[in-house]
Amino acid sequence: MEGIVGGRKKKVWSVFKIALLAVLLAGYMIPFILVLINAFKRSGTIIRNPLRVMDPNGITLDNFKKAYESMDFPRAFFNSLLITVVSVAIIILISSMTAYLFVRASWKINGIFFALMVAAMIIPFQVLMIPIVSIYGGALGLLDHKATLIFFNVGFGISMATFIYHGFIKGNVPISLEEAAMLDGCTRRQTFFKIVFPILKPVTATIIVLDVLWVWNDYLLPSLVLTSKNNFTLPLSTYSFYGTYSVDYGALMAALVLTVIPVIILYLFLQRQIISGVISGAVKS
Amino acid sequence: MYERTKAAKVKFFLLFGAPALAVFIAVVLIPFFYGLYLTFTNWDGVSAAHEFVFFDNFVKAFTDVGFWNSLWLTVKYVLFSVLLINLVAFLLAYLLTSGIKGQNFFRSAFFTPNLIGGIILGFIWNFVFQRAFVSIGKTLGWSLFAESWLSDPAKAFWAMVIVTVWQYSGYMMIIYVAGFMSVPKDLIEAASIDGCTGFQTTRHVVMPLMAGSFVICLFLSLQRCFMVYDVNLSLTDGGPYGATRMAAMHVYQKAFISREYGMGQAEALLLFAVVLIIVLAQIYLGKRREVDA
Numbered sequence: 210m211e212g213i214v215g216g217r218k219k220k221v222w223s224v225f226k227i228a229l230l231a232v233l234l235a236g237y238m239i240p241f242i243l244v245l246i247n248a249f250k251r252s253g254t255i256i257r258n259p260l261r262v263m264d265p266n267g268i269t270l271d272n273f274k275k276a277y278e279s280m281d282f283p284r285a286f287f288n289s290l291l292i293t294v295v296s297v298a299i300i301i302l303i304s305s306m307t308a309y310l311f312v313r314a315s316w317k318i319n320g321i322f323f324a325l326m327v328a329a330m331i332i333p334f335q336v337l338m339i340p341i342v343s344i345y346g347g348a349l350g351l352l353d354h355k356a357t358l359i360f361f362n363v364g365f366g367i368s369m370a371t372f373i374y375h376g377f378i379k380g381n382v383p384i385s386l387e388e389a390a391m392l393d394g395c396t397r398r399q400t401f402f403k404i405v406f407p408i409l410k411p412v413t414a415t416i417i418v419l420d421v422l423w424v425w426n427d428y429l430l431p432s433l434v435l436t437s438k439n440n441f442t443l444p445l446s447t448y449s450f451y452g453t454y455s456v457d458y459g460a461l462m463a464a465l466v467l468t469v470i471p472v473i474i475l476y477l478f479l480q481r482q483i484i485s486g487v488i489s490g491a492v493k494s
Numbered sequence: 495m496y497e498r499t500k501a502a503k504v505k506f507f508l509l510f511g512a513p514a515l516a517v518f519i520a521v522v523l524i525p526f527f528y529g530l531y532l533t534f535t536n537w538d539g540v541s542a543a544h545e546f547v548f549f550d551n552f553v554k555a556f557t558d559v560g561f562w563n564s565l566w567l568t569v570k571y572v573l574f575s576v577l578l579i580n581l582v583a584f585l586l587a588y589l590l591t592s593g594i595k596g597q598n599f600f601r602s603a604f605f606t607p608n609l610i611g612g613i614i615l616g617f618i619w620n621f622v623f624q625r626a627f628v629s630i631g632k633t634l635g636w637s638l639f640a641e642s643w644l645s646d647p648a649k650a651f652w653a654m655v656i657v658t659v660w661q662y663s664g665y666m667m668i669i670y671v672a673g674f675m676s677v678p679k680d681l682i683e684a685a686s687i688d689g690c691t692g693f694q695t696t697r698h699v700v701m702p703l704m705a706g707s708f709v710i711c712l713f714l715s716l717q718r719c720f721m722v723y724d725v726n727l728s729l730t731d732g733g734p735y736g737a738t739r740m741a742a743m744h745v746y747q748k749a750f751i752s753r754e755y756g757m758g759q760a761e762a763l764l765l766f767a768v769v770l771i772i773v774l775a776q777i778y779l780g781k782r783r784e785v786d787a
Contacts, residue, residue, distance in 0.1 A: 233604075243622060306514070335765065336526070337526060
């Protein structure tokens, strides 16, 4: 008897929980939905009624055309893609090698550099941005190149990546495996790339997720480095588009949709990897 | 050790360590120390020459009312945001680990804002506050939404808090979910056999075991909220009348708009010192409460 009552109570409770979650979810999604529906409406209709689902004169794609062209979407997309892929690839390569060196060679100099990297992880970007602009912009004149931004991204990404690789190599890569390879005549470099690097795959995935999200969405650093429109990444070109079309709401909404869509599509396919990457990244650092 | 000779050791170091260390030195170490040096000069960002002014910039920073106002505002913003982020995130994680249908779908959906940059999130909410809420207010006659929140100093502050909570609670939820799942099932069973209610079990068994998750989430949310810039820029741009200008934006404007680089850098370092003290205190206090299962 008691079991039945308890079961019913449990059922009511779980229905309540689902209802609560559904309401919360709707609240979370409303901003996205509002942007999406308004991207297909004419600006006049948006100003009159932003909550209306459809434009009375039918949906329009003009907003997308305008945003696509004035943002120079293909170029900004390509710039973002290039900068993200190259930055993250370099971070992965040189951080894993450095972490391996730090774990396998316990020299004093390695200990000092590792401690410096760990300490540097807490330094916020705002503390470094003024000197960076002053050194690389003033004296060296190196700003406004995509390569310079990639160089900075690598510099800011190395510490955390090395730290995460370091922990993993120390705990999960058996040294006997490497010794066997080197007895068979492998050099240090061959041993690393053929034996060690493949074992690092799960951490590499974590670092890729964290760093891709960061580099792809970064605004402040790119805004200080890249000044000419040809070099703009997606966040930069969206920001500058907002400055020029500040009252053309239809086009603004379309610009937001265009910027967000690539990431959402990627998320649909890689949900599990992205979420587990975030968890292990947070726990490790 | 495979490398026996000195030459082989140097080669190992140069091949594996040199690239990363060179970039790290050039992008982090040198700018950090050069930044310390800058605070003792009166460089304006343009002229080649600058003078050594000793502690002038720190004196000016300490007496810069605008800086302290923005720092105080940031502290209030951080307080509300961090509390609400973690409250909402913990609640979501609690609901989404109780074995209801579709919990993976819910988790992925609540995480979505974290895939998108702060600049874009701020623009999205700028439209919501300026157009959608005002339209709701007019249609339903609600005075709360009659005017745009972004043109009222007090409400613009809460707009910043709301967007920040919306942005980060999904992220922290993911970490709390991992924390909930790491609590051994037999401990929860034991507690309920001993007569604990669901609430008591959560409060006295699960939460102490999750102290690690709390430390991580508080650390991440404190650090991110203190350094807020992107959302601040695209949602309110510090307005109306500078009422929502957070510390990071103040530093940015001091350096790159007023062109007082030395003073801007001095204020950036002060901000960093405040954050460092708070974060270290939080980690120290949190670690003491950690328990093992």
